[in-house]
Amino acid sequence: MRFLKESKQFLVVAFIIYVILKALFVFGVASSYIQQIVQYAVIIALTSIGLNIIYGFTGQFSLGHAAFYGIGAYTSAYLTKVLGIDSLFSYIPVLMACSVISGLIGFLIGIPILKLKDDFLAIATLGFGTLVRVFFDNSDKISDVLGGSRGFVGIPKITNLELVLFFTLFIIVITRHMINSRFGLFWRCIKDDELAASSIGINTANMKLMAFTYGCMLAGFGGAFYANLYTFLHPSNFDILKSIDFLIIVIIGGMGNIVGTILASFIWVGFIEGLRIILPSEVLDIRWVVIPILLIFIMMWRPYGIMAKKTK
Amino acid sequence: MEQISYILQQVVNGIQLGAVYALIALGYTMVYGVLRLINFAHGDVFMLGAFVAYFLISKFGLPVYLVFILTMVSCALVGYVIEKVAYKPLRDAPKISLLITAVGVSLFLEYFLSLKALFTPNYIPFPRPFEIETYDLSFFVITNVQLLIFIITFISLFILYLLIYKTRYGIAMRAVSYDKETASLMGVGIDGIISFTFIIGASLAGVGGILYGIAYPQINVFMGIMPGIKSFIAAVLGGIGIIHGAVVGGLIIGLCEVFVSAFLSSTFRDGVIFIILFAVLLFRPMGIFGKRIEKV
Numbered sequence: 056m057r058f059l060k061e062s063k064q065f066l067v068v069a070f071i072i073y074v075i076l077k078a079l080f081v082f083g084v085a086s087s088y089i090q091q092i093v094q095y096a097v098i099i100a101l102t103s104i105g106l107n108i109i110y111g112f113t114g115q116f117s118l119g120h121a122a123f124y125g126i127g128a129y130t131s132a133y134l135t136k137v138l139g140i141d142s143l144f145s146y147i148p149v150l151m152a153c154s155v156i157s158g159l160i161g162f163l164i165g166i167p168i169l170k171l172k173d174d175f176l177a178i179a180t181l182g183f184g185t186l187v188r189v190f191f192d193n194s195d196k197i198s199d200v201l202g203g204s205r206g207f208v209g210i211p212k213i214t215n216l217e218l219v220l221f222f223t224l225f226i227i228v229i230t231r232h233m234i235n236s237r238f239g240l241f242w243r244c245i246k247d248d249e250l251a252a253s254s255i256g257i258n259t260a261n262m263k264l265m266a267f268t269y270g271c272m273l274a275g276f277g278g279a280f281y282a283n284l285y286t287f288l289h290p291s292n293f294d295i296l297k298s299i300d301f302l303i304i305v306i307i308g309g310m311g312n313i314v315g316t317i318l319a320s321f322i323w324v325g326f327i328e329g330l331r332i333i334l335p336s337e338v339l340d341i342r343w344v345v346i347p348i349l350l351i352f353i354m355m356w357r358p359y360g361i362m363a364k365k366t367k
Numbered sequence: 368m369e370q371i372s373y374i375l376q377q378v379v380n381g382i383q384l385g386a387v388y389a390l391i392a393l394g395y396t397m398v399y400g401v402l403r404l405i406n407f408a409h410g411d412v413f414m415l416g417a418f419v420a421y422f423l424i425s426k427f428g429l430p431v432y433l434v435f436i437l438t439m440v441s442c443a444l445v446g447y448v449i450e451k452v453a454y455k456p457l458r459d460a461p462k463i464s465l466l467i468t469a470v471g472v473s474l475f476l477e478y479f480l481s482l483k484a485l486f487t488p489n490y491i492p493f494p495r496p497f498e499i500e501t502y503d504l505s506f507f508v509i510t511n512v513q514l515l516i517f518i519i520t521f522i523s524l525f526i527l528y529l530l531i532y533k534t535r536y537g538i539a540m541r542a543v544s545y546d547k548e549t550a551s552l553m554g555v556g557i558d559g560i561i562s563f564t565f566i567i568g569a570s571l572a573g574v575g576g577i578l579y580g581i582a583y584p585q586i587n588v589f590m591g592i593m594p595g596i597k598s599f600i601a602a603v604l605g606g607i608g609i610i611h612g613a614v615v616g617g618l619i620i621g622l623c624e625v626f627v628s629a630f631l632s633s634t635f636r637d638g639v640i641f642i643i644l645f646a647v648l649l650f651r652p653m654g655i656f657g658k659r660i661e662k663v
Binding site: 171186 | 403404405453456457460461462463464465466467468470471472473474475478479481482483592596599600603632634635637638641642644645648649652
């Protein structure tokens with residue numbers, strides 16, 4: 056429990072945010088749509104932190120993060136629908152199962168592909184993402200419940216603000232602790248110089264695998280919450296473009312910056328979903344023209360992300 | 368007997384698709400050779416080729432040979448601009464930054480063209496520049512579209528071969544892809560050669576785009592993503608940076624895709640291609656024609 060004490064300040068801030076949000080929701084200031092996107096933003100933050108562990112801290116470029124998010128979502132959707140779960144207490148084991156399955160698949164796929172570097176790792180993870188997408192598209196051949204390319208319908212709605220927010224907080228506290236532990240140090244070593252890291256006795260293969268598995272587990276949690284928030288899943292929600300979304304969030308938030316990732320998630324979801332309320336649809340399409348230009352400028356201006364600590 | 372002619376028919380169809388992949392894969396492999404970059408935007412240059420051809424045929428009704436020339440020129444221009452604007456300022460940046468920039472360029476091209484004022488994200492029927500004729504060769508049938516694809520691909524490859532192996536630019540390009548620093552010490556203008564590589568690659572992708580549009584007459588602003596990735600896999604399969612490897616890889620990928628669609632299910636074709644990718648990356652990362660690189 057020492058690490059709970061250490062992150063006291065952070066928990067207090069989070070609790071104040073929770074009280075403000077809850078007050079807004081209870082007094083009906085925020086519509087149910089806004090409530091939904093706030094929860095969605097927290098889910099995105101949780102998943103993006105997973106990618107930040109993989110890419111931002113350990114330097115393993117992954118373009119397949121949405122696949123693990125999707126695995127979590129489909130697992131949760133299947134389990135809650137088939138087992139008929141609707142209470143919070145029986146939902147916690149399902150969440151754990153989703154995360155373990157995502158993590159296990161991440162572990163198994165990580166053993167071979169983490170030997171690859173940079174652009175080849177990118178293309179391999181992208182390939183894995185496409186394979187998972189193909190699997191979801193054909194999933195109705197395995198079990199009709201999964202719905203295949205028609206989409207998975209009728210998932211029980213369990214996710215609520217308290218659950219998402221406090222669970223995410225718990226995960227963030229653990230993640231911060233992990234990063235400050237020796238493992239976090241090893242991860243950052245590997246990112247800076249893998250050869251040097253292995254020469255001082257760090258088992259780089261194991262450490263990379265650990266970071267990758269941990270990041271995938273977080274994506275599994277995020278996916279599970281997502282499935283039980285929107286009650287509908289479609290394979291196209293988990294394709295390459297979704298993985299690029301997470302990547303953009305990590306880059307905006309800064310590589311190796313957890314608070315930055317959380318802020319970036321809220322900015323991102325606000326930008327993508329929030330603007331839908333204000334702007335007409337013709338203007339909305341321009342968002343996706345602006346974002347790539349922004350991305351290119353970020354890469355030229357600050358290649359480690361906007362909110363990253365300055366490096367020499 | 369019927370079985371054999373069915374298989375032969377699929378081989379013809381596979382070569383048709385594979386030829387287009389080979390044209391795109393050449394651009395990937397050449398750019399990777401000189402810059403060590405997976406040019407994610409290359410698939411979108413291919414898409415752009417199809418759209419320029421669509422525009423030229425449907426709005427101006429130009430003859431086919433003019434369509435080919437104008438499309439190649441405009442794709443070459445786009446490739447040149449992409450390199451100068453997006454990649455050149457980042458040449459000394461970390462490798463991943465360059466890759467993310469490439470993803471950014473790719474997204475920009477897709478979403479810019481999908482604006483409602485331009486082409487919208489919907490499928491657009493590609494106009495037929497000529498009537499389709501079918502020739503029955505007793506074992507299998509072949510259409511004039513397929514013949515056109517084979518002939519154009521062959522001519523492009525022949526010109527490319529002459530360009531790379533018989534001209535000074537080709538020698539300079541191979542020198543740059545072998546060792547950039549040493550090549551520049553020998554008086555090779557690196558910037559010019561990189562631009563030249565992008566121009567050649569983009570115009571080949573443009574040709575691929577027209578042929579794809581004629582063969583599968585429905586175009587869409589996102590149509591470049593999957594052929595782009597598959598062509599990159601083709602380049603990896605043949606050995607990245609090796610010209611004839613890209614052609615062989617493209618044909619293998621095209622044949623695999625058509626055979627999986629014909630004998631298994633068309634929904635599995637993308638999956639099989641990526642299983643090939645995993646197998647290549649794990650067991651022979653240098654590709655079919657690549658030489659093993661000794662670890663230092």
